[in-house]
């Protein structure tokens with residue numbers, strides 16, 4: 001801090017970058033700039049400009065930035081500290097209890113958006129199972145303005161975040177349902193989820209999901225994921241494919257003949273997923289690469 005009670009932006013960035021580096025944060029320079037930008041309410045580009053131009057922060061702003069950096073150095077996800085996560089053109093609200101949307105899922109959403117845009121129906125219908133924050137469902141609604149979208153989530157905490165995001169970004173075209181996908185296979189008294197989805201049977205043009213797919217024994221190395229993403233969002237049974245199996249079966253009841261199923265998965269799961277989809281009667285399964293060249297999504301036609 002200088003005599004005017006302000007902190008030099010460049011010096012503060014260097015200081016918090018060091019704190020983050022010591023905590024093992026993957027990209028400390030970027031996170032330092034994003035923390036400073038969050039505190040000042042400006043973009044990362046503006047923070048970089050301020051650092052070059054010798055800009056300053058108030059004593060209070062610098063103290064807040066240091067506090068956030070301390071938490072980030074303890075590997076609390078940056079998105080939990082800022083409360084926001086970018087996803088395609090959206091800025092979603094996130095925090096404890098909900099999976100933080102990832103850049104690779106943006107490529108998965110693209111596959112669904114392309115398919116939805118090609119539907120000749122004036123009001124194409126899409127479903128996002130395991131919606132978490134609502135990321136995929138809301139991206140579909142925003143980028144395909146004629147579409148109606150339904151989203152399903154089991155966790156009450158995640159559903160609460162999704163409710164908030166749907167109110168902000170849903171444009172009145174996204175319906176959100178709380179429930180467990182396995183209810184869609186169970187016999188007996190219909191649950192609110194079963195009743196809510198019943199009118200969509202045989203009518204959905206694109207059904208997309210980023211389900212939990214980490215094998216139970218494969219605990220993620222990154223503390224941000226391991227300690228802060230909900231276990232329900234990560235683990236998918238012994239081979240990670242428990243939810244994929246359920247989705248493959250129930251999606252056939254909802255997707256219109258010729259409609260598309262889009263699934264995100266781990267790099268090594270493409271072949272197993274193509275095989276199980278074919279065994280369930282899906283056609284033309286194809287695995288797609290993300291922007292880093294890894295097999296991260298599989299599509300199939302009803």
Ligand SMILES: C[S@@+](CC[C@H](N)C(=O)[O-])C[C@H]1O[C@@H](n2cnc3c(N)ncnc32)[C@H](O)[C@@H]1O
Pocket residue numbers: 099100101102105129130131132133134135136152153154155158179180181182209210211212213232233234243
């Ligand atoms: C990997 S996260 C994906 C969240 C979001 N689609 C995204 O891409 O950011 C998986 C989500 O599936 C939800 N989930 C897990 N099991 C479920 C089930 N049986 N029925 C419905 N949702 C489930 C989790 O709570 C979590 O929000």
